[in-house]
Each structure stands twice: as C-alpha cells, then as structure tokens.
Amino acid sequence: MLTVEHLNVWFGFDPDRVDAVKDASFTVAQGESFGLVGESGSGKSTILRAIAGLIDTWSGTIAVAGQPLAARRRDRAFYKTVQMVFQDPYASLHPRHSVDAVLSETLRLQGMGDIDRRITSLLSDVGLGRGFRFRYPHQLSGGQRQRVAIARALAAEPRLLLLDEPTSALDVSVQAEILNLLSDLRAEHGLTYVMVSHDLAVVGHMCDRLAVMQGGRIVEVMDVQALRQGNARQDYTRQLIAASEGYARA
Ligand SMILES: Nc1ncnc2c1ncn2[C@@H]1O[C@H](COP(=O)(O)OP(=O)(O)OP(=O)(O)O)[C@@H](O)[C@H]1O
Numbered sequence: 001m002l003t004v005e006h007l008n009v010w011f012g013f014d015p016d017r018v019d020a021v022k023d024a025s026f027t028v029a030q031g032e033s034f035g036l037v038g039e040s041g042s043g044k045s046t047i048l049r050a051i052a053g054l055i056d057t058w059s060g061t062i063a064v065a066g067q068p069l070a071a072r073r074r075d076r077a078f079y080k081t082v083q084m085v086f087q088d089p090y091a092s093l094h095p096r097h098s099v100d101a102v103l104s105e106t107l108r109l110q111g112m113g114d115i116d117r118r119i120t121s122l123l124s125d126v127g128l129g130r131g132f133r134f135r136y137p138h139q140l141s142g143g144q145r146q147r148v149a150i151a152r153a154l155a156a157e158p159r160l161l162l163l164d165e166p167t168s169a170l171d172v173s174v175q176a177e178i179l180n181l182l183s184d185l186r187a188e189h190g191l192t193y194v195m196v197s198h199d200l201a202v203v204g205h206m207c208d209r210l211a212v213m214q215g216g217r218i219v220e221v222m223d224v225q226a227l228r229q230g231n232a233r234q235d236y237t238r239q240l241i242a243a244s245e246g247y248a249r250a
Pocket residue numbers: 011012018019020038039040041042043044045046047198
C-alpha cells in the first residue's frame with residue numbers, strides 16, 4: 001500500500017539546512033498498521049508530512065498503491081486515497097465552521113453526492129449522534145473534536161490514514177476511547193495506518209510493525225511482538241523500551 005525508499009527530507013538552505021529525514025526506507029502492506037516511534041525531533045512527523053504532500057523538499061521514492069508520487073503537491077485523486085489526522089484537533093478545525101460545514105465541504109470537494117446521508121453515517125462511524133451535526137468546535141470536548149477530525153478524514157473514503165500523534169493532545173481518560181475507535185475503524189473499513197507516536201505503549205496496542213527513528217534515520221524495523229517481548233536488535237531501541245517501562249512504572 002505504501003513504499004518509502006531512500007527518503008531524504010530537508011528544510012532550509014546551507015548553512016542552515018536541517019536534514020530531518022535521512023535515507024529512510026520501509027513498506028506498509030494493505031490493511032497493516034505501521035508505527036513510527038522515536039524521541040522528539042527524530043523526524044517522525046516529517047515523514048508523514050512528506051507523504052501527505054505538505055513538504056516539497058524531499059528526494060527518494062514514495063509510492064502509494066503502486067503509484068510513485070511527484071515532489072510537488074498532491075492532486076485530488078491522491079486525497080481520495082490518503083488522508084491525515086493531526087495531533088491537535090483544536091488547531092485542525094476552523095472555530096467558525098460547524099461540524100456540518102466541515103463534513104459537507106469535504107464531501108463536496110471530493111465530488112461526493114448524497115451528502116445528507118453521508119454526514120449521518122460519518123457521525124455514526126465515529127460514535128457521534130445526529131445531535132452533534134450543527135455544533136461548533138467550542139461546543140465539543142477534545143475527544144469529540146478529534147472524532148470530527150477523524151470523520152473528516154474518512155469522508156473521502158481513503159485507504160491509507162496518516163495519524164500524527166492522534167491522541168497526545170487529549171486527556172488521558174479519552175485517549176483509549178479514540179485509539180479503540182481507530183482500531184475499530186481500521187477493521188470495519190479495511191484501512192491501512194501509518195501512525196506516529198512517542199508512546200511505545202500506544203504503538204504496541206495499535207500497530208503490527210514499527211520503525212524506530214533516531215536523528216532522522218530509521219535504526220530498526222520490528223514487529224510488535226518483538227517490541228512486547230523486548231526483543232530489539234539495536235541498543236537504541238532497547239534504551240527506548242527501557243525508558244518507556246521506567247515511565248510506565250513511575
Ligand atoms: N518546517 C520546518 N522547518 C525547519 N525545520 C523543521 C521543520 N519541521 C521540522 N523541522 C526539524 O526537523 C527535525 C524533525 O522534526 P519532526 O517534527 O519530524 O520530529 P518528530 O520526531 O516528529 O518530533 P516531535 O515528536 O517532537 O514532533 C527537527 O530537527 C525539527 O526541528
């Protein structure tokens with residue numbers, strides 16, 4: 001579903017150039033959930049943003065469903081296949097657009113008909129009743145806003161969802177609800193996920209395989225079984241696992 005080969009992503013020009021991603025390669029199979037983990041600044045979000053067409057300065061190959069992507073911005077057909085959910089639902093929803101406006105605009109942009117029925121079904125998919133349709137972001141909790149952001153991503157009926165820390169801006173009490181919703185949606189809609197998280201427990205729960213990043217490089221690709229058993233090949237991954245266990249115990 002997704003192939004990334006020798007991906008380099010940079011920002012700025014010499015002498016201030018930042019090489020945020022260096023020679024990253026991984027593949028994600030149809031229906032798989034793939035995690036990107038690593039400490040802050042390791043390049044996780046930059047990989048997602050490059051795939052989503054939000055960054056132009058990259059080299060290497062990114063192919064979605066067998067189609068290599070050009071460096072420039074993506075077309076509408078691309079966003080029918082690939083959608084992104086951002087970390088912060090407060091920032092990603094326009095404060096003066098109702099849920100209805102957000103969803104109907106997205107559906108129209110995608111050339112979808114039957115908008116009324118689709119909005120009802122999208123709201124039900126993300127566990128929001130019809131009563132939420134005409135609410136504005138300030139009338140929603142953080143978790144409800146993220147549900148709206150997920151509904152907006154699903155409106156295009158994508159096959160690949162790019163999830164950038166989708167629960168880290170939320171209260172701990174609602175994080176699990178949103179993660180469970182995402183797991184259910186993947187199963188129901190046969191979606192493929194690439195999910196960035198700094199939280200190994202979240203990736204352990206949500207993903208089949210993961211790539212560990214350090215300083216812009218992928219240092220290890222492993223399956224989640226190996227993560228759970230602490231079976232890492234690289235020292236850096238072992239340190240990351242030990243640090244997250246220390247954190248979980250604290
Ligand atoms: N728009 C930008 N301009 C310049 N540098 C950037 C930009 N975006 C990211 N960077 C740099 O690229 C590197 C990777 O950042 P990135 O956000 O991908 O890391 P991350 O692993 O997702 O970290 P975090 O978990 O903190 O978001 C960092 O050094 C960051 O400062």
